[in-house]
Amino acid sequence: MVSLLDIIGPVMVGPSSSHTAGACRLGLIAHDLVAGTPERALIELHGSFARTGEGHGTDKAIVGGLLGFRPDDERLRDALQIMEKEGLDYHFEKTTLGEEPEVHPNTVRITVHRAHRHHVMLGASLGAGRIKVSEIDGYPVEVDGSHHTIVMVAEDVKGSIARIAGILSEADVNIATLRLSRKHRGGDAFMVIEVDERPADDVGAALRALPWVRWTHRIEKVGG
Amino acid sequence: MYHSLHEAIADAEARGVSLATAALDIEARDQGRPVAEIREALLRALNVMRGAVKQGLTGDLRSNSGLVGGDAAKLRTGPEGPLAGTVFREVLMRAIAVQEVNAAMGIIVAAPTAGGAGVLPGVLLGLSAKQQFSDQAMVDALATAGLIGAVVAQRASLSGAEGGCQAETGAAAGMAAGAATQLLGGTPAQVGHAVALAQQGTLGLVCDPLGGLVELPCVFRNATGAAIALAAVEMAIAGITFAIPADEVIDTMGEIGREMDVRYRETAGGGLAATPTGRRLAKERLTQIKRA
Numbered sequence: 001m002v003s004l005l006d007i008i009g010p011v012m013v014g015p016s017s018s019h020t021a022g023a024c025r026l027g028l029i030a031h032d033l034v035a036g037t038p039e040r041a042l043i044e045l046h047g048s049f050a051r052t053g054e055g056h057g058t059d060k061a062i063v064g065g066l067l068g069f070r071p072d073d074e075r076l077r078d079a080l081q082i083m084e085k086e087g088l089d090y091h092f093e094k095t096t097l098g099e100e101p102e103v104h105p106n107t108v109r110i111t112v113h114r115a116h117r118h119h120v121m122l123g124a125s126l127g128a129g130r131i132k133v134s135e136i137d138g139y140p141v142e143v144d145g146s147h148h149t150i151v152m153v154a155e156d157v158k159g160s161i162a163r164i165a166g167i168l169s170e171a172d173v174n175i176a177t178l179r180l181s182r183k184h185r186g187g188d189a190f191m192v193i194e195v196d197e198r199p200a201d202d203v204g205a206a207l208r209a210l211p212w213v214r215w216t217h218r219i220e221k222v223g224g
Numbered sequence: 225m226y227h228s229l230h231e232a233i234a235d236a237e238a239r240g241v242s243l244a245t246a247a248l249d250i251e252a253r254d255q256g257r258p259v260a261e262i263r264e265a266l267l268r269a270l271n272v273m274r275g276a277v278k279q280g281l282t283g284d285l286r287s288n289s290g291l292v293g294g295d296a297a298k299l300r301t302g303p304e305g306p307l308a309g310t311v312f313r314e315v316l317m318r319a320i321a322v323q324e325v326n327a328a329m330g331i332i333v334a335a336p337t338a339g340g341a342g343v344l345p346g347v348l349l350g351l352s353a354k355q356q357f358s359d360q361a362m363v364d365a366l367a368t369a370g371l372i373g374a375v376v377a378q379r380a381s382l383s384g385a386e387g388g389c390q391a392e393t394g395a396a397a398g399m400a401a402g403a404a405t406q407l408l409g410g411t412p413a414q415v416g417h418a419v420a421l422a423q424q425g426t427l428g429l430v431c432d433p434l435g436g437l438v439e440l441p442c443v444f445r446n447a448t449g450a451a452i453a454l455a456a457v458e459m460a461i462a463g464i465t466f467a468i469p470a471d472e473v474i475d476t477m478g479e480i481g482r483e484m485d486v487r488y489r490e491t492a493g494g495g496l497a498a499t500p501t502g503r504r505l506a507k508e509r510l511t512q513i514k515r516a
Contacts, residue, residue: 002225002377004251004370005265007399008335008344011272014326015287015438017334018383048385052436052492054513055289057329077329105385127383128337196256 010129012071018106019049019056022125024076025145025222026108027065029133030121032219033151034114037067041090041112047105049125050094059092062108066090070222071129097122104132131222139190140181145222147176147194152207152216156182156189160212168195171203188214225250225374228471229416232371236412243402243412244364247371266366267359269333273322273345276332280321287327289509291439296321312454314353319346319450323443335366336373336382336395339431339438342446343396344369347404347453361407369403372419379471380478384431384490387481393442393449394426394477398470400449401456410461418460420470425452427473428480430488432495435506441496 012021031037043062045053053059057076064079067086075082083090097103104124111120122135123143133143136151143149154160161178168175174196182189199218207216226232226247236246252259279285283297299317307313319342326332332341348365351357357365373382376395381387401422402415410418426449434440466473487494496502 001254002374003255004225004247004262004367004374007370007373007377007382008266008269008366009333011269011331011333012338014329014332014338014341017338018385019438020329020338021334048436048491055435055437055510057288072331074331127381127385128377129334 006128006130010071012129013074013076016056017129018125018127019053019058020061020076021071021129022106022127022131023049023058023061023108024065024069024071025129025131026110026123026125026133027062028068028070028222029065029123029143029145029219030110030112030119031066031068033119033121033136033217034112034117035217036114037088038112038114039088041066041088041110042093043090044093044095044097044109046095046097046103046107046109047100049106049108062110063090066112136190139183141190141192142179143192143219145219147196148198148221149219150191150193150195150199150207150216151219152191153188153214154191154210155212155214156186157212160189163210164191164193164207167203167206168193168199171199173197173199173203225254225378226371227375227378229372229375229419230469230471232375233412233416242364242368243371243406243415244367247367263363266363266370269335270359270362270366272331272333273349276322276325276330277318277345277349279330280325281317285324285328285330287324287437287439288329288513289435289437289439290512291434291437291505291509292327292443293324295443296324311350311354312451315346315350315450315454316447318350319343319446320443322346323446327439327443335369336377336399337384337392339384339442340392340396340446340449342443343393343449343453344400344403346446346450347400348407350450351404351407357407365403365407368406368415369399372399372402375471376474376477379474381481386489387478388429388484388488389431389445390426390429390477391481392431393445394423394429396446397426397449397453397456398423398474400453401460404453404457405460408457408461414460416470417465418456420466420468420473421459421464422453422456423470423473423477424466424468425456427477430484430495431490432488432497433490433492434497434502435510436490436492436497437506437509
């Protein structure tokens with residue numbers, strides 16, 4: 001759904017809504033996947049991100065996102081220096097992740113490590129600051145950052161969705177959308193739950209306490 | 225949000241309200257947020273636009289590559305041509321100012337995108353330089369601009385990589401023309417004609433930035449986009465109508481964008497980016513950025 005505030009916005013550090021603001025949002029999602037600033041990261045840039053990224057500050061914007069800066073944070077300009085000062089081990093590579101139109105020209109694959117957490121995500125910047133994460137840890141997903149989002153991997157057991165919905169309802173969190181994907185029948189299920197209210201920390205704890213939940217993270221709304 | 229301006233205009237006319245009110249009501253319903261909250265967000269955007277104009281007019285900004293900067297200040301203090309003392313000159317200098325701030329990694333409002341971010345504040349704040357408008361009227365203008373942009377997003381595209389510059393500064397010109405027409409007392413139908421008149425003048429416009437940077441010609445495309453918007457406002461207020469409805473002009477923009485060769489869609493493979501000078505400048509400046 002297109003919103004007026006997507007059109008008159010975002011408020012952002014220039015110069016490009018796709019190559020700077022959208023890139024920052026993709027970095028923020030990777031940041032949230034490891035619940036903080038990753039210690040190590042591999043950032044693989046594809047297509048137009050690889051070709052013109054440096055001139056647009058795409059590198060600064062993705063690193064800024066990984067550091068937890070939002071698209072309107074003026075520290076984005078100095079993100080690379082901050083990264084070096086903090087001793088973070090981030091690497092950039094230019095690569096080809098597939099052919100158009102299957103792979104959007106502004107696509108990045110980000111691999112992040114923080115303590116025992118480790119995730120890989122594939123995302124694209126679609127223009128006007130809008131983004132889409134299409135893959136997390138090999139599962140096909142659809143995360144656009146327009147809602148607070150809960151992502152989780154759980155064993156494929158019957159009644160799991162009812163239990164999760166119950167926990168969210170008790171916490172007064174309304175579900176906007178829920179999508180499930182799995183690599184094969186009986187295999188683990190990847191759930192993306194977009195919610196209207198920001199779930200409190202104890203919601204995550206309650207979900208993690210379910211014996212069949214392998215891991216779950218909260219991804220903050222980053223726009224839209 | 226409305227899928228067509230036709231629908232929005234019919235709704236506004238039936239209810240006897242402005243397009244801004246019609247758009248804000250739908251947005252409130254879509255997002256489950258009160259209108260007051262949306263207005264507040266638009267007021268914040270307006271203030272960011274004012275800040276960017278102020279910063280850009282000081283003239284001491286340079287982009288990363290050094291390709292652009294300092295030209296808004298020339299219009300503010302430099303010799304005057306046939307537009308001396310007119311609102312037109314105020315509009316041009318502000319459109320350039322915002323784009324110069326954008327190129328220098330300053331804070332702007334992407335409206336609809338960062339590459340086309342100078343047109344709307346250029347036109348609205350340029351008009352404000354000569355005539356006082358309330359914040360409420362300015363927020364209404366932004367709401368109508370948002371409605372127009374949302375229709376373009378749904379029917380065509382707002383991305384230079386998808387549809388060329390007609391989808392960025394062209395769409396911005398349509399948004400600014402409609403918003404300014406409303407601000408100056410135009411009816412919803414006149415807003416529709418202003419959008420059509422502005423966007424017909426930008427059909428086919430390619431996206432050909434040197435080195436792929438949002439700098440050259442982007443800064444000046446925003447100025448000329450604002451000029452087209454201003455011309456469309458003048459025509460619409462005078463009562464000129466455009467025979468092809470705005471929605472169909474927008475659809476045409478989408479169709480041309482889909483047919484446009486990839487060289488003209490933000491890849492720096494054609495247009496001004498591929499001229500001998502364009503290639504030379506891009507090479508020099510990109511090397512400079514890498515060194516820095």
